Amino acid sequence: xxxxxxxxxxxxxxxxxxxxxxxxxxxxxxxxxxxxxxxxxxxxxxxxxxxxxxxxxxxxxxxxxxxxxxxxxxxxxxxxxxxxxxxxxxxxxxxxxxxxxxxxxxx
Amino acid sequence: xxxxxxxxxxxxxxxxxxxxxxxxxxxxxxxxxxxxxxxxxxxxxxxxxxxxxxxxxxxxxxxxxxxxxxxxxxxxxxxxxxxxxxxxxxxxxxxxxxxxxxxxxxxxxxxxxxxxxxxxx
Numbered sequence: 001x002x003x004x005x006x007x008x009x010x011x012x013x014x015x016x017x018x019x020x021x022x023x024x025x026x027x028x029x030x031x032x033x034x035x036x037x038x039x040x041x042x043x044x045x046x047x048x049x050x051x052x053x054x055x056x057x058x059x060x061x062x063x064x065x066x067x068x069x070x071x072x073x074x075x076x077x078x079x080x081x082x083x084x085x086x087x088x089x090x091x092x093x094x095x096x097x098x099x100x101x102x103x104x105x106x107x
Numbered sequence: 108x109x110x111x112x113x114x115x116x117x118x119x120x121x122x123x124x125x126x127x128x129x130x131x132x133x134x135x136x137x138x139x140x141x142x143x144x145x146x147x148x149x150x151x152x153x154x155x156x157x158x159x160x161x162x163x164x165x166x167x168x169x170x171x172x173x174x175x176x177x178x179x180x181x182x183x184x185x186x187x188x189x190x191x192x193x194x195x196x197x198x199x200x201x202x203x204x205x206x207x208x209x210x211x212x213x214x215x216x217x218x219x220x221x222x223x224x225x226x227x228x
Contacts, residue, residue: 043204091211
């Protein structure tokens with residue numbers, strides 16, 4: 001199975017900050033990379049797929065980039081509703097696998 | 108609006124079989140997609156369990172394959188998960204989900220609310 005490694009595992013930031021989360025795949029996955037946001041007690045919400053395509057309805061302050069093995073999720077101007085845990089997921093091959101998550105907390 | 112709802116026992120004894128059902132509304136399972144099950148142990152990350160097509164074709168996570176069975180009932184517009192020989196490590200919130208129409212069948216945009224299953228005697 002392809003291993004997905006996220007960093008950092010947690011970060012503290014303030015509203016208005018620019019935040020970057022990285023995700024590394026154990027082998028090349030082209031652009032078959034998705035990002036999800038999860039809030040406590042809720043199901044994950046799809047933010048980005050194909051590494052950089054914004055899911056319908058997702059604010060433009062979210063962006064994704066990368067291909068191959070290295071990917072990033074950027075939140076350009078952190079809003080209060082963005083404090084959550086973020087997961088990357090590869091869908092290049094079965095089994096689909098997720099990163100360990102990055103918790104974005106209020107500083 | 109597509110909606111998914113998991114149901115099943117919230118407590119299962121060790122060595123027994125966990126059984127969950129996902130009822131789908133707002134979309135016919137027979138129309139397509141590989142419908143998936145994903146789980147999340149308390150305080151931990153997400154793990155894909157497996158997916159099923161309306162025809163019954165399945166993909167399973169190799170780490171669970173020997174214990175997992177996913178089935179579909181198109182007449183009831185629902186699909187089900189069975190996980191045998193459970194241990195405390197199978198305690199998790201279990202989600203059912205529908206993938207996006209991008210064709211991969213492997214990223215999920217509609218999720219159920221999740222149901223916590225605890226394995227304990």
